[in-house]
Amino acid sequence: MSERWMQVSEKILDQITRLEEAKERDRLELVRSLSFMLNVLQRSLLGWMQWVNTPDIMTKFSQKDLEKINKKLSEFTRSFIEYDLEATKLGSQRGLKARKRVKKKKEERPEIFYV
Numbered sequence: 001m002s003e004r005w006m007q008v009s010e011k012i013l014d015q016i017t018r019l020e021e022a023k024e025r026d027r028l029e030l031v032r033s034l035s036f037m038l039n040v041l042q043r044s045l046l047g048w049m050q051w052v053n054t055p056d057i058m059t060k061f062s063q064k065d066l067e068k069i070n071k072k073l074s075e076f077t078r079s080f081i082e083y084d085l086e087a088t089k090l091g092s093q094r095g096l097k098a099r100k101r102v103k104k105k106k107e108e109r110p111e112i113f114y115v
Helices: 002-021 027-052 063-093
Strands: none
Touching: 002 027
16 A cells, blocks of 8 residues: 555645646636645545554654654644644635534533644
8 A cells, every 4th residue: 555655645746746837827726726735635644644543553663763753743733733824814804704603502511622
């Protein structure tokens, strides 16, 4: 499976390069590109989650490997969330509002933070 994953990932990188190099893209093409990028991220994240949740795979990595992976993912995640906040603020400035959740009248419990 690793070989196939890497082959598909190489094709995805080629597609990203083509999308980046495209000239004079209209709004629809940009939205299509955004959708592609987010689907690629989702695919990658699902793959990472499969690895991390499989002890047989994770035991193959040394402490040093895991520290390096953790550092890189931490930097990437921080950068992505910072940009997420920036884009959300822009959306808010453009008049986009989050949908209000209807509160249930059940007994209230303390909110638990899950990721």
